[in-house]
Amino acid sequence: MLLKAKSILAAVFSTPAVIIKQKRDIELPARFVGRAMTNDVAFNLRMNAGSPGDMTRHNPPGTIEPCLLDAGSASVLPGFAVVAALNGNNSVRLVQAGDNGLAAIYGIAQRVFPFQQATTNQFSGQQGFGGLPVAQQQAIDVIRSGYVLVPCVGTPQKGGPAFVWVAASGGGHVQGGFETAATGGSTIALDNKTTFSGGVDTNGNAELCFNI
Numbered sequence: 001m002l003l004k005a006k007s008i009l010a011a012v013f014s015t016p017a018v019i020i021k022q023k024r025d026i027e028l029p030a031r032f033v034g035r036a037m038t039n040d041v042a043f044n045l046r047m048n049a050g051s052p053g054d055m056t057r058h059n060p061p062g063t064i065e066p067c068l069l070d071a072g073s074a075s076v077l078p079g080f081a082v083v084a085a086l087n088g089n090n091s092v093r094l095v096q097a098g099d100n101g102l103a104a105i106y107g108i109a110q111r112v113f114p115f116q117q118a119t120t121n122q123f124s125g126q127q128g129f130g131g132l133p134v135a136q137q138q139a140i141d142v143i144r145s146g147y148v149l150v151p152c153v154g155t156p157q158k159g160g161p162a163f164v165w166v167a168a169s170g171g172g173h174v175q176g177g178f179e180t181a182a183t184g185g186s187t188i189a190l191d192n193k194t195t196f197s198g199g200v201d202t203n204g205n206a207e208l209c210f211n212i
Contacts, residue, residue, distance in 0.1 A: 049201040052079025053111030054149045056207050062146020064110055067092045069140045078111035079150045079205070080176035081164045082142060092142060094176050095188075099166040102188050107142035108150060108210060145211035147197070152206035154180030156196035162208060163187040178208060 055062050069076060070085040073093035082092040083099060084106045092106055153165070153173055163179040167186035173179070179187055180196070197207045 048203055049205050049207065050149050051111055052077065052149055052151050052205055053109055053143075054079075055110070055143065055146055056149055057147040060146075060212075062148070063144040064146075065107065065142050065144050067107075067140050067142045069093065074175070076109045076140060076176065078109050079148070080109050080174075081105040081178070082107055082109055082140075082176070092140065095164060095166040096175070097167050100185055100188060102166075104190065105164055105188075107144045108148055108208075110141040110143050110148075143210060147212070148208055148210055149205045150208045151177045151204055152180065152196070152200050152208075153177060153204070156180050156199060156206045158196065158198050160196045161192070162190045162194050162196060164190065178206070 050056065055064075067082075068089070068091040069082075070087065070089065070091035070093040073085070073091075074096070076082060076094045081095050082105065083095055083102065085091045085093045095102075095105065151174060156162075157180075160180060163182050165173045165175060165177050165179055165183075165187055167173070167175065167183075169175045173183075173186070181187075182189060193212060194208065194210050197209050200206045
């Protein structure tokens with residue numbers, strides 16, 4: 001062991017000293033330095049904005065209300081619009097075709113954890129991000145105000161109006177999802193307290209300023 005230590009020390013002290021003559025002697029190898037100096041790095045893809053139902057900003061804080069999902073409601077995915085069931089049991093439900101006369105929604109389903117595994121959700125891009133809450137689960141968190149990611153059909157603009165698709169899903173439109181343009185008999189218009197804040201990501205999610 002002692003002989004091994006001596007041989008290591010001998011090797012260290014016999015190594016020629018490195019003489020620094022120029023700045024480049026202490027810089028990174030040329031393949032890194034050249035790239036940093038020429039700024040030729042390209043980012044071809046952007047990160048996804050997140051998943052539907054995500055609260056995107058916390059200043060000002062959003063308002064989230066625990067609710068019960070009506071037993072007769074269709075499944076509600078995070079980021080989709082819900083309205084008050086108004087059937088005496090103080091619950092909420094997914095919007096439906098008969099809601100085309102409404103002037104407002106009650107809120108937006110929040111993405112919570114844990115959640116049940118779900119089939120692929122076209123607005124999240126991968127398995128399991130949809131969640132359920134379904135009628136059998138009952139409990140559901142609803143965003144009453146705040147900045148939230150929602151599925152969006154169209155090309156939203158900052159400050160642009162928001163509409164909710166209440167008709168049955170089809171033709172690229174999803175019941176409870178958000179739209180940038182009105183379609184007679186199929187959408188309801190939200191008031192000017194709710195606007196989009198910009199464009200969509202590659203999965204069709206947009207940030208909505210809801211009731212702000």
